[in-house]
Amino acid sequence: MLGALPTAASLYERVRRVIPPIEWSAFAEDIDAILDLKRRRNAVILAHNYQTPEIFHCVADIVGDSLALARKAMTVEADVIVLAGVHFMAETAKLLNPQKTVLIPDLAAGCSLADSITAEDVRLMRRRIPNVPIVTYVNTSAAVKAESDICCTSGNARAVVESLGVPRVIMLPDEYLAKNVAAETDVEILAWKGHCEVHERFTPADIREVRASHPGVIVLAHPECPPEVVAEADFSGSTAAMSDYVERQKPPRVVLLTECSMSDNVALQHPELEFIRPCNLCPHMKRITLTNIREALEQNRHVVSIDPEIAGRARLAVERMLAV
Template sequence: MNAPFSTSALYERVRRVIPIAEWLTFEDDIAAIIELKRQRNAVILAHNYQTPEIFHCVADIVGDSLALARKAIDVEADVIVLAGVHFMAETAKLLNPGKTVLIPDTDAGCSLAESITPEDVALLRRAHPGVPVITYVNTSAAVKAASDICCTSGNAKQVVESLGVQRVLMIPDEYLARNVALETDVEIIAWHGHCEVHERFSVEDIKELRESHPGITVLAHPECPPEVAAAADFSGSTAGLSEFVATNRPPRVVLLTECSMSDNIAVHYPDIEFIRPCNLCPHMKRITLPSIRKALEENRHEVTLDPATAVGARHAIERMLAV
């Protein structure tokens, strides 16, 4: 279709990270999506790991998992399209049970979410009776329903200490649990799940980056192994990494997280050199402009939840949001 309006203003936002030849292949889908949002009273929630043409050009609400969960509560649209992975779409549905929530690709999953089941949680409870279960938001609604409270990488320590106990179970990310354990006196029992993107970073990577790019500031996500987080200059959630860049303005920086994160931040800081080691999340990258367009055109793929599961999962998320 021909664009009903000029997309030149949108391109100005992203021209530093998207070549014009590539942009020309995006224009029709962007124009169509903007019109479809108007027709359907829809909003698009996009995670920080989405590509710039989604994050900066069609998304209405952007952020990390915690920000999207918080902002989803206040959405007034009839339709929510979640540009992220499936557990995020489930969270949006949990917080907006009366709205239509769409996930553009049902195969946009998560290695962490797939690493644990409600049955595993039941076994953990039997092995550690009375110990509260803190579930990372990177899990299915069924696992959330089997837990006591949720957390994100940005509020994990706060959630752990809010319970006022000496010992907790934190599932499923082993590295997040171990990194948080270094910051608190609460004993944390971890599961063995890992993020397939962050587990690939190593201390050797950091050494090579410092040798190749003298003076570089290294920022790491807490889903990285503890030795990697310790070797970095700063470790934090995607929101925390963004805030560090905004506040400290390092002249040269590398983010040890999903590759698109650097592109999305770089849009705002032309004076900062971003070195990109580029580990891509194959699940996040299943979300594309054409799949978002199809979701809005065909109302695909609508997220539904078992009512009983939804009650328990919503309680765990609401407890987190209240902390």
């Protein structure tokens, strides 16, 4: 006999430690509607690690960092993909699933990194520095990816750079990620001046203050943080790597220097650990809500489309990354 289908009531146990009952009552109707719409439309929801717990733990079918979502998007058998994340992630899902309908609940869910560079910027750089491979972070538009040789994520950036077998590469657009990767490899890396508005705000003083207030705390930093922050942390890695570190090492007291919902989502999986919470909110990720996920499925909005000429070249850059 098949098990009972999930409902909002049955899912509350997953998040009750971070969502009070009075707040949950405002979510329940949307959750039940989304669960029903997914079944009726043969839809799946891909959610980034920065999504809030009621999305991440209660309606998402596939969760993870940018690399995990990119890989798992290729195996999706549903007719409709809803990307609970920002616009470049929805574009990447569309690149890898050109025949499927991909929806993003809010078109304004952008990214400071993606906004920091254009396709023309990349073309100009290629003219000024010819014969140097261009490695582009997935936190970019499809148009920028199309001008690149290969993509990377924070989780595989070093592997991608070293896979090219060259002494020098250009890495776009995150300056801090490029510098942090450069510190780990002999490959010379030329960087762009883009920054993540979430991670650029962390400082070494934040780490020293946390250590003074919480003796023995283990500090994990995302590689989009400034190099001096990464240098003072105990570990640096992608959101997936940070989650894996917590799972593997079980530090009794830990802080994740990244977006706030990441800590909430990992904390729910490790109730025995103490999570210290100096974090920064991503205003773009927070544009995605249960209500607009429901509306996306009800109204088939907003459909992600990419110019075929751009899509073909951008897809090649992403596929090269996934082959590393």
